[in-house]
Each structure stands twice: as structure tokens, then as C-alpha cells.
Amino acid sequence: MTTPAPLARSHPLRRHAAALLAGSLLLATAGQAASEEEDVITSHGIATFGELTYPEGFEHFAYVNPDAPKGGIHHTWTLGSYDSLTPFTEKGDAAEGAWGVFDSLMVSPDDTLGEYYGLVAESVTYPPDKHWVSFKMRPEARFSDGSPLTAEDVVFTVDAMQNKGQFRYRAYFGEIEKVEALGPHEVKFTFAEGASPRDLVPLVAGMGIFSKAYFEDRDFSKSSMDPPLGSSAxxxxxxxxxxxxxxxxxxxxxxxxxxxxxxxxxxxxxxxxxxxxxxxxxxxxxxxxxxxxxxxxxxxxxxxxxxxxxxxxxxxxxEIPAHTVPNAGGLYFNLRRDKFQDIRVREAIETMFNFEFFNSRLFHGVEERVASFWERSDMAAEGPPSPEERAVLEAVLDDLPEGIGDILNDPAATPYAGEGSSQRDRQRQRRAIQLFNEAGYTLENGRLVGPDGQQFTFEMMYASPDAEQYLSPFAKELQGIGIDARLRFVDSAQWRERAETFDFDAMHVFIPMSELPGIELRDAFGSEYANVGGGLAVSGVSNAGVDKLIDMIVRAETREELRVRVSALDRVLRAMRIRVPYWVRPDSWxxxxxxxxxxxxxxxxxxxxxxxxxxxxxxxxxxxxxxxxx
Incomplete structure (x- = not known):
């Protein structure tokens, strides 16, 4: 679930995914004009917190070469396979970049966080409470066959995504109460009561727009290898x-x-x-x-x-210095299985992952172990919680899972760190066995057995052959404490089937994290998605306290509120030990x-x-x- 050659956030072949995962946005104040007739604001762009970087009438983004020549080819690669050019349906594996053929109302530059500027839309208008938003569209907007791109196409897109798109898209778009074509080139969105405009405004601004006419005689919900009619570059x-x-x-x-x-x-x-x-x-x-x-x-x-x-x-x-929050890589436990219900079992397995040895022997010491789900950001939990973070945690304390320790006072959980001088770390083994003993397991004739007398089994599923270089010795280490540890390499078709049916003990995967987290957290860690196969809810986290923290994040009104609340969620997820965390490096290669x-x-x-x-x-x-x- 990684992309070997990532595309730019603002590039057409990445734009829609960025719109869904980039996080939460608020409407900005810079370059905005208040209408005298209504208490509304009209602007050329929207921003998360604070003012827009680029003023109305800007010529181009600061980082581009406006005189860059056209021509040539970008030729890259990816792992796996594909059998579809329709990324919005439940069926099929869509081709890399398939979302990119569709233009959106607005796009996000790569030198800012949470700012969108007009593409199909000339401007955006909204009231102070942002319960609705309207876009004035450019009359010259066209699909690639020359047909006009109008407000009716936007209305069709939302209806299709709400009723026929992938489940996660249906849920996101389900918080749009109404979408109306106010004219050929103006579209208005009204959000459901209690919904978060901070997420929904960028969602609708960044969604790929489909042609209503194209789908008149085609089934939107079916996977297809026919190239869809798009509108992008x-x-x-x-x-x-x-x-x-x-x-x-x-x-x-x-x-x-x-x-x-x-x-x-x-x-x-x-x-x-x-x-x-x-x-x-x-x-x-x-x-x-x-x-x-x-x-x-x-x-x-x-x-x-x-x-x-x-x-x-x-x-x-x-080697390019990395500044963004990396994907949260790790070996994620399937919490739907009984044997992983005890946090001590999960922590024991995590403890046995000898990163220090792998880093010195396999990675030449260049990697850095991660603890946080938001590495490289100020949202990563550090040490004991601050007073502000404590207040957030106190509000959900009664709903958090048992066994996560004193979340109000303990330092943020970090992976066990050994000396790394040898692969066989006796102290690490003793710690893991102690945790298993506390969870009711005992060593009998070299086998770690539970109260039912059965040996503990642990299968790691992966689709990247590169992972075997560290998963294989990890399995041997687990076998050394009596676990029946196995590896299962699968192809892309098997991966999809097993992921959708939760047929795995633990999955080697990288979950995308946002610089500005919002509703996408429900997809990864929310109870409503815990049993939705094939999505981001790999571990199947289902906890009322986590749900409440996500809701608080979605409704954060300032950057500081967002930072504190994400840090609180990070602290809880880490204490829950839902994965064996991997590593990051300071540069992109x-x-x-x-x-x-x-x-x-x-x-x-x-x-x-x-x-x-x-x-x-x-x-x-x-x-x-x-x-x-x-």
C-alpha cells in the first residue's frame, strides 16, 4: 500500500486523493470581500487557519518555473496489478493515477498546508457559520471531448458518490445535505446539521468532477477498463x-x-x-x-x-529533505481476533521486533524508529500530557479501552529499545515473555501456550518481497520464545480478498496520515469503519473514546486546538499498541x-x-x- 514514485499533491494524477486525505480546512480571511447584500464572504481561495498565501490575481505558484518547456515523458513504475480505470467503485483494482483525469473546483499548492485556489471555480462564497458554500464556475471549463463542464455535472458527481461510490466516499459525501445548480455555472452545497464544514468545504472543493452525459448510458457502480471522460491536463x-x-x-x-x-x-x-x-x-x-x-x-x-x-x-x-508527515508504517494487528484483545499480547509481540539490530545490520543505521502516527510534526505526543492535552483526555477517559495505563500521567508510549548489538536480545525476550505470562500464557516444552493449551500462532501478511528481509528474522525471534510465527506472502488479488474479509493476523501496511487531520481519521480508526473491508481500518479499532477524540479533532476551530487534540489521539493509539511500528528516514531518495x-x-x-x-x-x-x- 505504498507508492514507489509519489506524485505531487497539486498534480492532476494525485489531486483527488489529496483532497480526501489532506485534512481539514477553514475558510480564510485574506483576499475576501464581504457582500453588502448578504452576510457572506466571497474569495478566490480557502485556507485552513489564518490567511491565504497567494493574493487574488497571483500569476503562478512561487515554486514553479513559469517558462518550463513542454514535452517528453515521465516513465516510472509501481508494484502489483490493476484491472480497472474507475477508482470510485467498490469493484476492481484501479490503475495508478486513475483519479487524476478529473479536474476539481479548486487545487492545493505544494508550498502551503490546507490552502485551495480556483481551478474549475473562479471563486467561493459562504456565510460566517459555513453551513453552506457556493462556487462560481468558469464558463470555459470543458471535458476532454470539448463538452462543457457545468454545475449539473457537479450535482451528478455528488449524487453518484453518495449512492454508488465506494463505501468510504458514500460516508464522506453523506454529510452533504443538498447540492444545487443555481445556474449553468454556479453550484451550492448545503451541509447537514452538525456536520463539520472544516472538512466538507475542502472535500467538495477538491473532488474530481464526472460528466453526467457520459454516464447516461453507463453504470457508474461497475468497474470498467473503458477510459472515463475526464477534464484534466x-x-x-x-x-x-x-x-x-x-x-x-x-x-x-x-x-x-x-x-x-x-x-x-x-x-x-x-x-x-x-x-x-x-x-x-x-x-x-x-x-x-x-x-x-x-x-x-x-x-x-x-x-x-x-x-x-x-x-x-x-x-x-x-536525497531530498523530508518535511511531511510520513505514512504510518507498521505491522498492524487484526483486533477483530480474540487472541489480540489483550494489550499485553500486542505489546509483547511489538517488544520482540529488534529494530536496533535490523537498523545496524540491514539498514546501515540510516533509519529512525517511529513511535508517533504523526512523526515530523508538532502533533506527535511527547512525554506526559500537557495541561491542555490532559483536559482533552479527561473528557473521554471513561470511554477509553482498559489496559492502556495511566494515560493522564504516563509518558507517551514508545517501542521497546534494545542495545542492538546482537539479534538475540535476552532482555527483550524476558520482557516479552513476562507480558505473555501476565496475559495468561506459559512456556511449555518450548511452546507458548494459552489457557486453552493451544500454542500461540502469529501470521504476518505482506505483499512486498522487500519486507521479508526483516519479517523473516522477526518471525525467528518470535519462534525463539515459543510462538508459532509464520510469514504469508500474497499477490495483489489475494491481498484485496484477505483485506476485505479480514483474513489475517497482522498486516504489513503503510496508512496515509495527514498534515491536517480530519474526517479521514474515521476511515482509519473510527468504529463505524471498523468492519469495512479493504479500507484504511486495518486493525479494526472500535472504541467510543477514540471516536470522541476524532469528533473533537474534526471540530477543532484553531490550529492549536487541532494540535492538542491530535496529540491526545496519538497518545491513545500508541498506548493501545495496535501495530508494531516501523521507521522513517530524514530524506526522500x-x-x-x-x-x-x-x-x-x-x-x-x-x-x-x-x-x-x-x-x-x-x-x-x-x-x-x-x-x-x-
């Missing part, structure tokens, strides 16, 4: 299910000269090849079969790139053939590839002629 050019997807830049793209698009969408084509494993994908890169990859394996990064194209200077390695060019300064919150990068076509020709690129 890139449309599907060709699709070979499970092998390759190619998006081509629309030369007649209606919005190519808008300020939010200047200096962006530079390459003519974006091609994504699918591979079954990391090893074969890397060998293909070395041979020039594709030209850009994000690297996740420390051994490969430090020692694997000494190949001819790299030595000749045809391949460039770049990328490798590419030397024809990619980038702006002088990359934005703080994104690598920007391929959106704001461009291709040196002369250099590309040289690399092709020399045989470096196939």
Missing part, C-alpha cells in the same frame, strides 16, 4: 491491464494557462509500468526500461546503484535518468515530480541514442 492514452498505463497531456486542455497550472503539467506523457516485485523492478531500471524511481530500501540505495549507467553519470541520485530537470527550489511539502519538473528532450535523445534508455 492528462487523459488515458493507453491501458494494458496489469502491465502499463499511459496518460497523455491534452494539448487543448482548457485550463492550461490558469495561474494554478502555469509551470506545471510539463511532460507530454506519464507512463507507469507494473512489476510483481522490487527486485525485477530495480533490474529494469538499471537496464533503462523506465527512468524514474523512488527508493525505499537502504541496502539497495547505499550499495545497489553502482552500475554502468550510474558510473557514466546517466543516472542521478538525489529518488533516482532518475539525467534528462529530468527541476525548479531552483522545490516546494516544502512535495517532491513535485512529475508536475513541476520537465524533460530535457535533447539529453533524452542522447541517452536513447547511447542505449542507456530503452
Amino acid at each position: 492528462y487523459q488515458v492514452e493507453s491501458a494494458d491491464a496489469g502491465r502499463t498505463i499511459v496518460y497523455a497531456r491534452d494539448e487543448d486542455y482548457w485550463a492550461k494557462d490558469l495561474p494554478v497550472n502555469v509551470g506545471q503539467n510539463n511532460v507530454d506523457r506519464i507512463r507507469i509500468d507494473y512489476y510483481t516485485d522490487q527486485g525485477s523492478a530495480f533490474e529494469a531500471f538499471k537496464a533503462g526500461a523506465y527512468t524514474f524511481r523512488g527508493e525505499v530500501n537502504a541496502e539497495r540505495w547505499l550499495n545497489g546503484y553502482d552500475f554502468p549507467a550510474r558510473r557514466k553519470g546517466d543516472v542521478v541520485l538525489q 529518488i533516482a532518475y535518468y539525467d534528462y529530468y530537470r527541476e525548479p531552483e527550489t522545490l516546494p516544502e511539502y512535495s517532491i513535485g515530480i512529475p508536475g513541476i519538473w520537465w524533460a530535457d528532450q535533447a539529453r533524452y535523445g542522447e541517452l536513447r541514442a547511447s542505449g542507456a534508455i530503452r
Whole structure:
């Protein structure tokens, strides 16, 4: 569930996912004008907390090269397979980037957090309590076949997502009470009573817009390999299910000269090849079969790139400082299973994960162990709770799960840390066995058995072969304390089936976390999603106290309130021991053939590839002629 080569937040092939996961937004005050006729505000953009960075009439985002040349190709890869070009349905595995063919009312720049500026929409209007919001749309907006994009298409989109989209989308859009076309180019959203405009405004601003006419004779709920009618800078050019997807830049793209698009969408084509494993994908890169990859394996990064194209200077390695909240990686327990109900069992298994040894022997010491679900942010819980955080926790204390300790006074939970001098850490073993003993398990003839006399079994499911380098020794360590520990490698089809039916003990997965958390937390940790298969609710957390904390986060009215409440949730999730946490590194690692060019300064919150990068076509020709690129 990772993307080896992530796309820029503002790029069309990433925009819709960013809209759903970017978190909560409030409407800004900068550049806004109050109407004399009504108590409403009209603005060119919306922001989370405080003022908009870009004033009305701005020419382009600060980090782009407005004179970047057009042309060339961005050729990258991903793991797994796909059998659908419709990412909004329950059925099928959608192609990477499939959401990106649809434009949205507004887009978010990569140098700010929680700010949206007009794309299909010219402006946004709302009252002070924000229980409704309307968008004035650009009359020139078009779908790729030249048909107009109107308010009726927006109305159709919301109706389709509420009634026929994936379950999580239906829930998100379900808090929209009414959507109305006030005219051909104006659409109004009214939110349900008690809903949070802080999340719903960016949701509707950032949603991909579908063509009502296109779906008149098509079933929206069915998976399809027919390229849908989109409106963005890139449309599907060709699709070979499970092998390759190619998006081509629309030369007649209606919005190519808008300020939010200047200096962006530079390459003519974006091609994504699918591979079954990391090893074969890397060998293909070395041979020039594709030209850009994000690297996740420390051994490969430090020692694997000494190949001819790299030595000749045809391949460039770049380490870019990371500033964003990383995906919350880990081995997530399936809390729906009885054997994981006792927190001490989960903590014992977590204790046996010898990160210090793995880091020194496998990762060359470059990784940093994570504890928080919001690493690299001020929302990560640290030490004992502050008075402000204590007040939040006290409000939900009676509803929190048993066994999480003195949450009001204890330091935030961190993983067990050993010396890392050897793989077999006796002190670590003693601690884990003690926890199992407290939970009612005993060692009998080298087998860890429960009150029922059965040996404790633990199966780890993963789909990335790279994970085996640390999951395999982890399994051996668990076996060393009497656990029947096993690994189960699955392909993408098996992964989907098992995830949807919760057929796993623990899952190797990376859950996306937001810089501005909001309603997406319900999808990952809320009770209403705990038994929705195939979503973000991997562990199946179902606790009234967690639900209340999420509601408090959704309704935070200031950045400081948000920080305190997210920190409280982070503290609780960590104390619940729902995963064996992994690690992060301080930099993003990328490798590419030397024809990619980038702006002088990359934005703080994104690598920007391929959106704001461009291709040196002369250099590309040289690399092709020399045989470096196939």
C-alpha cells in the first residue's frame, strides 16, 4: 500500500486523493470581500487557519518555473496489478493515477498546508457559520471531448458518490445535505446539521468532477477498463491491464494557462509500468526500461546503484529533505481476533521486533524508529500530557479501552529499545515473555501456550518481497520464545480478498496520515469503519473514546486546538499498541535518468515530480541514442 514514485499533491494524477486525505480546512480571511447584500464572504481561495498565501490575481505558484518547456515523458513504475480505470467503485483494482483525469473546483499548492485556489471555480462564497458554500464556475471549463463542464455535472458527481461510490466516499459525501445548480455555472452545497464544514468545504472543493452525459448510458457502480471522460491536463492514452498505463497531456486542455497550472503539467506523457516485485523492478531500471524511481530500501540505495549507467553519470541520485508527515508504517494487528484483545499480547509481540539490530545490520543505521502516527510534526505526543492535552483526555477517559495505563500521567508510549548489538536480545525476550505470562500464557516444552493449551500462532501478511528481509528474522525471534510465527506472502488479488474479509493476523501496511487531520481519521480508526473491508481500518479499532477524540479533532476551530487534540489521539493509539511500528528516514531518495530537470527550489511539502519538473528532450535523445534508455 505504498507508492514507489509519489506524485505531487497539486498534480492532476494525485489531486483527488489529496483532497480526501489532506485534512481539514477553514475558510480564510485574506483576499475576501464581504457582500453588502448578504452576510457572506466571497474569495478566490480557502485556507485552513489564518490567511491565504497567494493574493487574488497571483500569476503562478512561487515554486514553479513559469517558462518550463513542454514535452517528453515521465516513465516510472509501481508494484502489483490493476484491472480497472474507475477508482470510485467498490469493484476492481484501479490503475495508478486513475483519479487524476478529473479536474476539481479548486487545487492545493505544494508550498502551503490546507490552502485551495480556483481551478474549475473562479471563486467561493459562504456565510460566517459555513453551513453552506457556493462556487462560481468558469464558463470555459470543458471535458476532454470539448463538452462543457457545468454545475449539473457537479450535482451528478455528488449524487453518484453518495449512492454508488465506494463505501468510504458514500460516508464522506453523506454529510452533504443538498447540492444545487443555481445556474449553468454556479453550484451550492448545503451541509447537514452538525456536520463539520472544516472538512466538507475542502472535500467538495477538491473532488474530481464526472460528466453526467457520459454516464447516461453507463453504470457508474461497475468497474470498467473503458477510459472515463475526464477534464484534466492528462487523459488515458493507453491501458494494458496489469502491465502499463499511459496518460497523455491534452494539448487543448482548457485550463492550461490558469495561474494554478502555469509551470506545471510539463511532460507530454506519464507512463507507469507494473512489476510483481522490487527486485525485477530495480533490474529494469538499471537496464533503462523506465527512468524514474523512488527508493525505499537502504541496502539497495547505499550499495545497489553502482552500475554502468550510474558510473557514466546517466543516472542521478538525489536525497531530498523530508518535511511531511510520513505514512504510518507498521505491522498492524487484526483486533477483530480474540487472541489480540489483550494489550499485553500486542505489546509483547511489538517488544520482540529488534529494530536496533535490523537498523545496524540491514539498514546501515540510516533509519529512525517511529513511535508517533504523526512523526515530523508538532502533533506527535511527547512525554506526559500537557495541561491542555490532559483536559482533552479527561473528557473521554471513561470511554477509553482498559489496559492502556495511566494515560493522564504516563509518558507517551514508545517501542521497546534494545542495545542492538546482537539479534538475540535476552532482555527483550524476558520482557516479552513476562507480558505473555501476565496475559495468561506459559512456556511449555518450548511452546507458548494459552489457557486453552493451544500454542500461540502469529501470521504476518505482506505483499512486498522487500519486507521479508526483516519479517523473516522477526518471525525467528518470535519462534525463539515459543510462538508459532509464520510469514504469508500474497499477490495483489489475494491481498484485496484477505483485506476485505479480514483474513489475517497482522498486516504489513503503510496508512496515509495527514498534515491536517480530519474526517479521514474515521476511515482509519473510527468504529463505524471498523468492519469495512479493504479500507484504511486495518486493525479494526472500535472504541467510543477514540471516536470522541476524532469528533473533537474534526471540530477543532484553531490550529492549536487541532494540535492538542491530535496529540491526545496519538497518545491513545500508541498506548493501545495496535501495530508494531516501523521507521522513517530524514530524506526522500529518488533516482532518475539525467534528462529530468527541476525548479531552483522545490516546494516544502512535495517532491513535485512529475508536475513541476520537465524533460530535457535533447539529453533524452542522447541517452536513447547511447542505449542507456530503452
